[in-house]
Amino acid sequence: MSDPMEMVCRDFVENVGDYLEGALGLADLQSLETHLEACPHCALYLEQVLQARELTAELRRDGVPAELRAGLGKLFAQWKRDRTGMPEAGDGRGPFDGAVPRAS
Amino acid sequence: MASCGAPELDEQSLVRRLRDGEEAAFGVLVTRHTPGMLRVARTFVSTPAVAEEVVQETWLGVLRGLGGFEGRSSLRTWIYRILTNRAQTRGTVEDRTVPFATLASRDLEREYSAVDPERFLPADDDLWPHHWATPPRRWEASPEAALSHGETLRVVEEAITGLPVAQRAVITMRDLEGLDADEVCHVLDVTAVNQRVLLHRARSKVRAVLEEHLAP
Numbered sequence: 001m002s003d004p005m006e007m008v009c010r011d012f013v014e015n016v017g018d019y020l021e022g023a024l025g026l027a028d029l030q031s032l033e034t035h036l037e038a039c040p041h042c043a044l045y046l047e048q049v050l051q052a053r054e055l056t057a058e059l060r061r062d063g064v065p066a067e068l069r070a071g072l073g074k075l076f077a078q079w080k081r082d083r084t085g086m087p088e089a090g091d092g093r094g095p096f097d098g099a100v101p102r103a104s
Numbered sequence: 105m106a107s108c109g110a111p112e113l114d115e116q117s118l119v120r121r122l123r124d125g126e127e128a129a130f131g132v133l134v135t136r137h138t139p140g141m142l143r144v145a146r147t148f149v150s151t152p153a154v155a156e157e158v159v160q161e162t163w164l165g166v167l168r169g170l171g172g173f174e175g176r177s178s179l180r181t182w183i184y185r186i187l188t189n190r191a192q193t194r195g196t197v198e199d200r201t202v203p204f205a206t207l208a209s210r211d212l213e214r215e216y217s218a219v220d221p222e223r224f225l226p227a228d229d230d231l232w233p234h235h236w237a238t239p240p241r242r243w244e245a246s247p248e249a250a251l252s253h254g255e256t257l258r259v260v261e262e263a264i265t266g267l268p269v270a271q272r273a274v275i276t277m278r279d280l281e282g283l284d285a286d287e288v289c290h291v292l293d294v295t296a297v298n299q300r301v302l303l304h305r306a307r308s309k310v311r312a313v314l315e316e317h318l319a320p
Binding site for chain 1: 135138239275314
């Protein structure tokens with residue numbers, strides 16, 4: 001159990017997934033962490049997986065295409081009409097008219 | 105009209121206001137969830153236009169189903185479940201995808217290694233069997249490389265687009281949209297183990313592509 005090379009590099013890279021998800025059993029966790037301390041290559045590997053995850057998160061974009069937003073506004077009005085059987089008394093200044101509202 | 109005070113923006117009150125037919129509440133939810141919904145839909149259907157249709161259908165489904173939403177799962181999980189069901193139906197109609205469970209199991213059955221096996225020493229190596237023969241190449245993510253940062257992101261995006269659908273759906277929900285593991289399992293009807301394996305494969309692939317790009 002205390003042999004730092006008990007977990008080989010080839011197994012390390014396959015265990016990184018469960019490690020990051022907190023899903024390793026105690027024995028596997030210990031041998032992975034022992035290996036991690038002893039092996040700079042695997043430490044670099046792990047660092048790169050984390051960087052990959054951060055870069056992936058940067059792909060996130062906010063914003064809704066204007067046409068889609070307009071379409072959703074109509075859809076909402078239609079839903080409301082269907083529900084109440086009443087035409088909506090909109091003043092043309094709802095969040096779907098013109099300016100795009102932003103939630104902060 | 106739309107208050108920006110935090111209490112009015114929490115999920116429960118938004119649902120309540122939406123049930124009352126308040127358009128501003130719908131606007132907040134649309135702004136909050138639509139970008140992610142578009143990306144997730146896009147993993148199942150072939151064009152952005154179809155993804156937009158799927159998102160519209162989903163919002164209609166949300167409005168119509170609102171009365172039956174009991175809050176047992178989070179609103180987001182509920183919305184994404186509706187979304188992925190619609191998207192997969194559309195995907196099937198487009199003859200592009202099959203049910204997610206089938207995609208996932210096909211993917212999981214495939215032979216896989218996070219790193220090219222050639223990069224490790226053979227099992228019969230005298231000293232270090234299965235240790236690195238060709239270690240990961242260090243890459244520099246220096247600030248002066250900011251100009252090429254956009255290019256790097258493009259490479260990451262391409263890598264994700266090129267993933268098998270099941271992996272792409274999971275990494276999109278987890279690492280882009282920030283859903284947690286339980287939510288993704290619930291949305292996609294996959295087991296916790298399979299969700300983890302799909303995510304692991306996807307992240308390993310993105311790392312490998314980055315290494316190729318940044319440290320060729």
